[in-house]
Amino acid sequence: MRMTLTALAFLSASATLAVAAPGPAQQAQLDTYATLAKAVDPAFAGFSAEHGKTLFLAKSTTGKPDTPSCTTCHTADPTKPGQTRAGKAIGPMAISMKADRYSIPAETEKWFGRNCDSVLGRACTPLEKGDFITFMVGQ
């Protein structure tokens, strides 16, 4: 029994690792955000998928009224396609469903800039951006 459980735990751990590995371009962006996060807080010790998930699902009252949450357009399930307010389809945010996500820094920065302002009424910090991508890499 204990053997089986250990084997299962090992299997699921390795499966998670295989899915959760960022590609080189995504890793490069994570490294950039990590450098910036460390510059802000020398105690920075790595990104948190859990915090990224919280940011993604949170309801905000500090941004623009029509966009209270990231989920307004991206839906609450990162593996599902989303929709803009005008009705245009948005590809899933999870890299398991869309492998080229977070691989062009200018695009990622443009959308963080817009969407954090629309939803939160402020820019996201490098820590928040890294947490968000870390969460999406595991989805």
Added chain:
Amino acid sequence: MRYHVLGFAIAASLTTVPAFAATPEVAMAKECGACHMVYPASQLPARSWTALMASLGNHFGENAALDSATTKQIADLLTTTAADAAGRNNRALRGLSATQTPLRITETPYWISKHGQGRVAATALAAVKAKSASDCVACHAGASSGQFDDD
């Protein structure tokens, strides 16, 4: 219902093309087509496009800001091909006073006059699965020649 051939460029998926290396047309298709159809420049006067491009940070309830080089590139294209640009058919400006600067095509007197005085029925929108009357391509399908032609 009559079908019109409108010069609406369908947004191509050009996400790998960096904006600064692109032609104005490519930049506009990519950047202005990210959230909705690419609206034809020919449906608003240049002053409207100038005002719209100067306020992308607060664009109909969203931040749609672009870097300044891309903003200028697209603003130049829109204003030089606007309804009141030289050599353009400015029918879209009918009834619009020179002191008005609408930010929406759907707020121009001409558009309103062609669409049941602006009251596009919810049933008509539902029939074509349009989210709002701003979703022109839902009713005016086809066309990508870049010119506005009503036949």
